[in-house]
Amino acid sequence: MAGFLFICTSGEALQGQDIRTERVSFRKGTSSATIEGSITGRETVDYLLNVRSGQNMNVSMTSGNSGVYFNIMEPGEEYVAIYNASIDGNQFEGTTAKSGDYRIRVYLMKGAQNGRADYRLEMIVSGSGQSATSGDAMVSGTDYNATGMIPCSMGNGQPTGNCKYGVIRQGNGSGMVTITKSDGRTRTIYFENGKATGYDESQADRASFRASKEYDLYIVHIGDERYEIPEAVINGG
Structure with a gap:
């Protein structure tokens, strides 16, 4: 299981784009979600996925358009990515270092912004992780504090x-x-x-x-x- 590394986001994914934000939630009893979406031009979509520290997170994307990618930002961060798919590929797997909303930002690279990209984004989270509040015990047999x-x-x-x-x-x-x-x-x-x-x-x-x-x-x-x-x-x- 790989750890997180800090890398800067692509400037193409940050400047002058319309960012739409959507909350991701898993259905009861499941640990994954799959989104089928599309973007055009300079449009950007931020998917907010709430994860606990110490959990395993897997994010992957497939598309017929080779110019669509995603970045991942930790909770509270909007511009510095811990993963940049345009550099490392559209498959991420790692262990979360913080609890909170991870931002999965889907965007088109500059050279592909004259078209449309349909994509399939899959997010999987496993493991119970850790309580973000020091000393806050867990209820036995549950993931709740x-x-x-x-x-x-x-x-x-x-x-x-x-x-x-x-x-x-x-x-x-x-x-x-x-x-x-x-x-x-x-x-x-x-x-x-x-x-x-x-x-x-x-x-x-x-x-x-x-x-x-x-x-x-x-x-x-x-x-x-x-x-x-x-x-x-x-x-x-």
């Missing part, structure tokens, strides 16, 4: 009930809260630096998202769904 119940409502006149949750804490008010709804489906809500920032949105599920905080309680609305998440769920304690 804590589990429990939170108030929730599925809307449409339904009363507030309780939903099971599991949280992966990444420190500094960041992490992921995965909630099991009454019908057995799950909903993952993402937190960054003490703010609820989004959810596991997909092409078939693009409900509006809004979040607020009342004292030590996050109130999160996703379409008609409503969740009340205590601050301690994210921060511990």
Whole structure:
């Protein structure tokens, strides 16, 4: 298993391009996702993949256009890549050094920007990794730092009930809260630096998202769904 090496991103992938950002989430019980997409001209797509420190990550891309590549940036980084497929090929395998959102940036090289590229991007993450919060124990038999119940409502006149949750804490008010709804489906809500920032949105599920905080309680609305998440769920304690 190769480790990460720091390399600079190609300037062709950074300057003057329209960057579209999409969140990647795995279906329950799986450890991979495959995206079939396309880009044209100077368009760029950033795929955000939340990974824990110490996990194994494999990213590969195939395309009929030899001018389409991807770069990988670590959490919090937008311009310095740890992997540049235009140099090392469209197949990456390594062990993550940090927890958080890895940015997989798909782009066309300058000489290919007068056309279109259809591509297939596959992302695989394996291994349990490590807790990003020093001393934050794991719940036995799970990948979560804590589990429990939170108030929730599925809307449409339904009363507030309780939903099971599991949280992966990444420190500094960041992490992921995965909630099991009454019908057995799950909903993952993402937190960054003490703010609820989004959810596991997909092409078939693009409900509006809004979040607020009342004292030590996050109130999160996703379409008609409503969740009340205590601050301690994210921060511990």
